[in-house]
Amino acid sequence: MSFLLFQGSVLAYLLATAAYLVFFFNKQQKVRRIGYLLFLTAVCLHTLTIVARYFEAGYTPITSHHETVSFFAWSLSCCYLTFRWRYTVKNLGVFVCLLVLALMLVAAFSSRDIVPLAPVLQSWWLPIHASVTLIAYGFLALACIGGSMYLLQEREIKKKRFGLFYSRLPSLEALDTLNHHCLSIGFPLLTLGLITGSIWAKQAWGAYWHWDPKETWSLVTWFLYAAVVHQRFTVGWRGRRAAILSIIAFLSVLFTLWGVSFLLKGVHTYAS
């Protein structure tokens, strides 16, 4: 069941991305509307996928690689929708769709087997820690996308050569505000994720902190984001520097998510 739903949502994401890309290039409002509806459909299907998998597996499906990445994509979509609902950032959808689709494809190609959960991980901290962290990642991913768009737009305005992006991307102010909002939501969530993880670790392994690679990298990521947020709120960093740093920090997020799991082994290796 969840398998079919998953296939359906990937397909819907694919179509939504295609529609958004068409809109990006030929600027027809009608296509944008279609893209948005497709995207909504995809998110609904995706939500159902996760619910279905919850019942099939019997635990919150954020343990295996497939589940984590899929949940990450879902949280990114949801973050985007919350923003879209509050205010529109022109053409943000295209970039979000592309990233979501990429994540879904990664999820699609990783093993979808439902593995019984190790007894040590069976705790109600699991859904809290994992979902809070991944939703934080969703906001941070959005900050990274906003930052990239900022850099693209800023480059054209600064170099005074107006190409593909100048007319298609929103104002620098809007992109910077997006970055600001995402960081101010994402960072507290990330902190919360770290704290809950630590409490769970105390329960599961008896110590708050192990210096296991995943934990270490999470901390590095946290410090990077702390730096951006700090600079933003105290010195008034904004624009290009904030954008670059939030992109770097997001790369660190991705490394925490994948690099650590595949390159460095630790307790977090998804139930293998």
Place this chain on the structure above:
Amino acid sequence: MRRDTIVLLGVNHKTTPLAVREKLALSSGYEEPLQALENLEEIREYYLLSTCNRVEILFTCRDVDQARTRVLERLFVDSVSTEDLHQHIYQHINADAVGHLFQVAASLDSMIIGESQILGQLKEAYRHATKKGCTGFILNKLLHKSFSVAKRVRSETRIGASAVSISYAAVELARKIFGSLAGKKVLLVGAGEMAELAAEHLVGQGVTEVVVANRTLQRAVDLARCYNGQAVALDELLDQLQQVDIIISSTGSPDLILRKEDVRPVMRERRNRPLFFIDIAVPRDLDPAINDLDNIYLYDIDDLHNVVEMNRYERDKEAIKAKRIIAEEQLKFAKWLANMEATPTIIQLRAGVEDLVRAEVEKTMGRLGNMEEMDRLGLEKMIAAITGKVVYHPLCYLKTEHHCISLNERIKTIRDLYQLDNSDNGHGRI
């Protein structure tokens, strides 16, 4: 008898980079350069136009090459090297010169096609030239014609309606930087017409506060009053930079008024809120390096050109219509010029006949100078009347449009018939 050649020399924003243009710009006003050309024998009538986007010299002369060399020498020898000058300067002769002038007047050659400022600048330049008595018969006619062409283009095409101006471009850019302009502050440095226009646009887009800094405070106060703004002295510029968001600079200062080092510390005070500098002055007011600073965007007049370029298509359609009007007017003027070529012949013919009649009258009546005033006037009248009657038919022949015989041929016939060319007293042997 050949008439003088009309020559137009110039540089504009299309052919010449700002760096060269600002050296050529007659920043000291028209007085001095017009003076410089005053006693130049090679040219007869002349006039100068200098705006931010162009410097043009229009003159009539006999020998084009010689006159060109001398004029350039007088005007620009101190500012730019000869090679530079020859590389950038364009030269139009006769019909081309006329066409070019019409295009300039109708704002087809402007950086922002359809903007209306150029006509005012043209009139201003012409006023200076007439005041000094530099223009004559041909240029007076030509310039007046160019004003009426501009009016015709404006009323018959929509080129001015979609006028995308520097100020429009600036607003568009400001919106890409600031998003909404509501609640933003703008600072005008120098209270020129262009700056005023830009400020008007910005206020129309929601800018709430206008601050004017000018060398003469009175002008600043006057302008600030229009927008319920505030006037400040030029020395307060750096303090003001902390408060405002958009700076439009258009002073006539020959030097930079703000440098990178001046602006850098301001950003810290501003907590990096973005600043948008618009430099519409030529020569430039603002250090181009300011653009390298983070969160600061500096556009000079050439950069704005690119923004304008993007909206070109709409106006290009109207521009085609305008070009047709100009071509029409250009033909009309060419005809007038050609008629002008007939004028010396007419004068010569008239003078020749008159001399003849006068000689015969004097032969019979004695010297006119020795007569009673009343008699003399009567005879003078008679002489004029006879002359008029005698030359009436040949003049009709000259002036009336003829299908198979061109004007040049008709002039030649008259000149041969009356032996106007092989005379030694200048009036021909009639």
